[in-house]
Amino acid sequence: MSEKSAAVVIGVGSEEGLGATLAKYFAKKGLHVFVAGRSADKLELIVEKITQQNSTATAIVTDATVEQDMEQLFAIVDKESYPLALAVYNAGKNIPLPLLETDRETFINLWQQNCLGGFLFGRQAIATMKKRQQGTIIFTGATASLRGKPPFTAFGVAKAGLRALAQGMAREFSPEGIHIAHVIIDGVIDGERSRTKFPNFVAQKGKEGLLQLDAIAETYWAIHQQHSSAWTHELDLRPFKESF
Numbered sequence: 440m441s442e443k444s445a446a447v448v449i450g451v452g453s454e455e456g457l458g459a460t461l462a463k464y465f466a467k468k469g470l471h472v473f474v475a476g477r478s479a480d481k482l483e484l485i486v487e488k489i490t491q492q493n494s495t496a497t498a499i500v501t502d503a504t505v506e507q508d509m510e511q512l513f514a515i516v517d518k519e520s521y522p523l524a525l526a527v528y529n530a531g532k533n534i535p536l537p538l539l540e541t542d543r544e545t546f547i548n549l550w551q552q553n554c555l556g557g558f559l560f561g562r563q564a565i566a567t568m569k570k571r572q573q574g575t576i577i578f579t580g581a582t583a584s585l586r587g588k589p590p591f592t593a594f595g596v597a598k599a600g601l602r603a604l605a606q607g608m609a610r611e612f613s614p615e616g617i618h619i620a621h622v623i624i625d626g627v628i629d630g631e632r633s634r635t636k637f638p639n640f641v642a643q644k645g646k647e648g649l650l651q652l653d654a655i656a657e658t659y660w661a662i663h664q665q666h667s668s669a670w671t672h673e674l675d676l677r678p679f680k681e682s683f
Contacts, residue, residue, distance in 0.1 A: 443495070445521030447512070449475040449503055449560055450529030450579070451485055455631040457579065457624075457652060458529045459485045464656035466494035471521045475499045475512055476530075503530040503556030513563040522571060525663050526564040528557045529579045531598075535590040546593045553597035557604055561619075565612055572616035575663040578605045580623040602673075609672050620662050623675040625683060626650050648680045 446465040451458035451474045459481075462472045466489045474482050474489075474496050482498035489496040499515060501508040516523055532552040534545055557578055568574030584602040587595035605621035612619060627633050627640065629649035634641050641649065655676060662671055677683060 443469065443471050443521055444524035445473060445516055445519070446470040446525040446527070447473045447475060447516060447523065447564070448527045448529060449501070449512075449556075450527075450531060451476040452478060452481050453631040454481075454484060454488065455652070457628060457630065457655060458527075459488075460652040460656050461527055461529065461659060462496065463489055463492070464653070464660060465525060466496055467492060468660060469494075470524060471519070472496040473499055473512070473516055473519075475501050475503075477502055503528070503560055504551040506559050509556075509559040509563045512560075513567050517567065523564070523567045523574055525575045525577070526560070526568075527577045527579070527659065528560045528601075530556050530560075531579065531581075533581075533583075533591065533594045536593065537590050538592050541593050546596075549593045550597045550600065553594070554600035554604065557601045561604065561608055565608065565617060568617050569612075569615060574616075575618040575620070576608070577620045577622060577659055577662060578602075580605075580621050582623065582625045584621070584623050606672070613670065616667070618662070618665065618667070618670050620671055621673045622655075622659065622662070623673065624650060624655070625675045625677040626681045628652065628655070644678075644680075648678050650676060650678055 448458055448462045462474045466472045474485050476482050479500045486496045486498045501512050564576050581598050583591050583595040584598040602621055609619040627649050
């Protein structure tokens with residue numbers, strides 16, 4: 440068996456996004472990273488970037504909302520013989536809509552991406568980590584995890600469900616040596632998505648008014664490094680200028 444441990448990051452898209460940043464950061468720390476998402480081109484680019492930094496990674500095209508895909512994802516991890524040390528559920532979707540304009544399909548889709556996928560991913564990660572009775576699972580949350588607010592009501596329902604999932608998993612599996620954490624991203628991340636979709640907002644906020652990708656990655660890694668006598672289950676991250 441390889442001495443190198445593994446990390447799985449699902450929800451990897453743009454190079455200037457949180458999933459890709461986490462994958463590259465974990466690779467720098469010496470983990471073999473399984474980079475998972477729905478776009479092969481984007482995944483291969485991140486693997487190439489990781490390889491260029493003299494680290495190792497594997498790209499896996501997968502859908503977090505499909506049970507068979509999640510089973511196959513973790514079967515690949517097991518087959519590669521890297522002990523799974525860290526798993527991050529970073530997949531998600533947000534569609535802002537007033538309630539009366541939110542149809543059934545949109546509501547279900549948001550729940551599947553933000554909550555059901557977390558369940559399917561988390562269940563497989565737990566099954567893998569239980570074999571060694573150790574590991575860290577981190578779920579990426581949002582402001583909506585704590586409050587439902589229009590026009591994000593459907594998104595809030597899904598994110599609140601993910602938070603409840605993380606709590607239940609932590610209470611059930613922490614005594615077995617598995618650290619489960621929920622990180623609330625309370626603000627806008629300074630990445631490709633925000634710059635493309637909200638350029639005026641980004642300009643108004645300025646760099647110090649947005650969450651920096653590397654700073655978030657540092658926090659995720661710090662959670663993974665915590666001693667079991669002082670585990671964090673939930674924390675929130677926001678720019679110092681952000682009101683709350």
